[in-house]
Amino acid sequence: MTLQHRSVIINSTQVWLEKAVIGLNLCPFAKAVHVRKQIRYVVSDATCEQGLHSDLLRELRCLRDADPNEIDTTLLIHPNVLTDFLDFNDFLDVADTLLEEVDLNGILQIASFHPNYQFAGTKPDDLENYTNRSPYPTLHILREESVTRAVDAFSDTDEIFHKNRETLHKLGITGWQKLFFTK
Numbered sequence: 001m002t003l004q005h006r007s008v009i010i011n012s013t014q015v016w017l018e019k020a021v022i023g024l025n026l027c028p029f030a031k032a033v034h035v036r037k038q039i040r041y042v043v044s045d046a047t048c049e050q051g052l053h054s055d056l057l058r059e060l061r062c063l064r065d066a067d068p069n070e071i072d073t074t075l076l077i078h079p080n081v082l083t084d085f086l087d088f089n090d091f092l093d094v095a096d097t098l099l100e101e102v103d104l105n106g107i108l109q110i111a112s113f114h115p116n117y118q119f120a121g122t123k124p125d126d127l128e129n130y131t132n133r134s135p136y137p138t139l140h141i142l143r144e145e146s147v148t149r150a151v152d153a154f155s156d157t158d159e160i161f162h163k164n165r166e167t168l169h170k171l172g173i174t175g176w177q178k179l180f181f182t183k
Contacts, residue, residue: 001045010041012135013077019179024171026131026164029150038072046081049091056095056139060104063141074141082137085116095139109147111140127168130176131161 017039022031033039042059046052056076063074082088092112099105113134118124151157168176 006043009043016135024167033072040071040074042076044078046078052078052081072146076139077136079136085114088114088137107144109142113138128165130168131164
């Protein structure tokens, strides 16, 4: 993958983060790490699950060893593998097992984003799925300690999902598309 192609992938992910995740306040915790430039963006060259597994292991160790003031979270973007959402969803079990194998369960956690993300019990075109729809399949590695601090600072984390659902229903699919296709 060329440096230019990597740059396009990272830029698309940053635009999504800024316009959707932060702009719509889908995750009230994202803005602080973004503003402080504590997000590590990594584009995987993997074309198979084993390659992604290796990249994920490397990034888990990197985040574990990094100074939290420098890197608080990592977005591992993998545009060439697990493009089918069901395969991606199955891989999340592999990712969780890897956390346990390297003794990082309870220290790090993995959240998931995908262009075709679908919550259980929803239809593919249901708007609430868009809260986790990113431009490319992405594994978000977070520090448990940071998540705990953010949750403690927020009055009602259960309300986030309901607020996001309401926000997306008000916005509609046309409004969602306008986020990315207008200047």
